[in-house]
Amino acid sequence: MEGASRITVNFNDGSQLPARLIGVDPDSDVAVLRVDARRLLAAQIGTSSDLLIGETVVAVGNPFGLSGTVTTGVVSALGRSVPSKEAGRTFTDYIQTDASINPGNSGGPLLNIEGKVIGINTAIYAMAQGIGFAIPVDRAKKVVQDLLQYGQVRSAWIGAVTATITPEEAKRIGARASHGALVARVFSGSPAQAAGLRSGDVITAVGGRPVDSREAFSTYTATIPSGQPLQVSIVREGSARTVNLRPVDPPRDLGLRVLWEVAGLRVRQPRGVVIDEVASGSRSERIGLAPGDTIVAVNGNPVSTIDELNEEVKKSAERSSIVLDVPRGPYIYSLAFPMAM
Missing domain, CATH: 2.40.10.10 (Trypsin-like serine proteases)
Structure with missing residues (x-):
């Protein structure tokens, strides 16, 4: 739908009808269109949960x-x-x-x-x-x-940042599982913390479906409705165990929470987004950020209000890092903050 100024739906009998865009999800490459018509013949919808290789x-x-x-x-x-x-x-x-x-x-x-x-x-x-x-x-x-x-896709929040674990990485950190999603960070007050997940756990299955990567874990959990219990299989210190997660709707201030936990920053908005507090011992303090510095972009996306900052950081809550653009004098510095603890 990108770049379209007009959308027309062609039917099998040769007729055409204008369509209206209801919504789009770029992350799934799916759009929903509406046409004003009656008695349209719809295809039967099956399920993809029981597909077999070779089918x-x-x-x-x-x-x-x-x-x-x-x-x-x-x-x-x-x-x-x-x-x-x-x-x-x-x-x-x-x-x-x-x-x-x-x-x-x-x-x-x-x-x-x-x-x-x-x-x-x-x-x-x-x-x-x-x-x-x-x-x-x-x-x-x-x-x-x-x-x-x-009007948008709502993904339930788990509150765990993961990374794909390879046999080489497993050997380096001493993990017994050679494939899966390594828990790199668990946010405080999150469903993951409530379920007992810890940094260093390796997620090997979700709801009985094997997990071999961060992408697989994110995909499986993205389709889980908020509040639905989810059984997660993990390996911790060489022992297999199971935890029960209950995802929730993301908190409205999730981006600001992530900014504090990951970067050690709190902000205010007199004119633009201004750093108000820098946590002692945080990466922000170590690299020299100070109250009064401004944040002008998150992951390359400009921000000028706290609401915009909150939304952009929220989108990054499951990424491996956040990049903040902070101007100093004539230069703008791009500062990376890894999600892993």
Whole structure:
């Protein structure tokens, strides 16, 4: 939908109707459109939770303007991560298929042999053949429901920053688990802290689904509604155990909380965003930040109010670091604050 000034929906009978954009979630590459029409025939929605590698699938789309094109293939893999053309963004938890997906297939359904939608075709590897990707329909349903109800996707908050653990990293820190999501930080007052998660724990499964990376953990938890109990399998000091998490809606001041815990900064807003307090012993104190300094951007995004700062830092609550732009004299310094403790 990016850059579109007008949206038109083409139907199988040749008719066309103007569409209105209801909402969009860039992180899932999903948009919701509304058309004013009645008695439209809708595709049956299946589930992506029970897909098997090798299962037959059918991709339908409009490649190169060839409407109604149908191709077949199998589920090649599940839980794939796909880099976006936009720098710094990675789409996660995709279905990989060898069903032919070409430019124009994006947005078309990926069907199982019963004709039910189990994914939304979205991407291909330009330098390869037989490698296409689709968004799992269970994730798409959650996105659509949130966009219709709230106008944006609402992800429940767990309060744990994680990093992908590799065999090399596991050996370096002495962890027994060689794959999973390493807990790098647990925020105070968070559901993760209440459940007993600690820095150094390695998350190996969520709700019985194996976790082999930070992206997998983030994807699984992003679809969990606020308040729904979640069973998390971890390895701590060589012993396997299970904790029960109950995600909640993110606090309104989450970004400001993160800023204090990670960077040791509190701010005020006389003109722009001004540092009001620097915590003793914090990284901010060590690098020389002081009350009266101003913050003009977070991760490259300009901020001029505390509300803008709060929102930008909140978006970074699960990233590996926060970058604050602080001007001094004629220069603007980009200062990185790692999330890990």
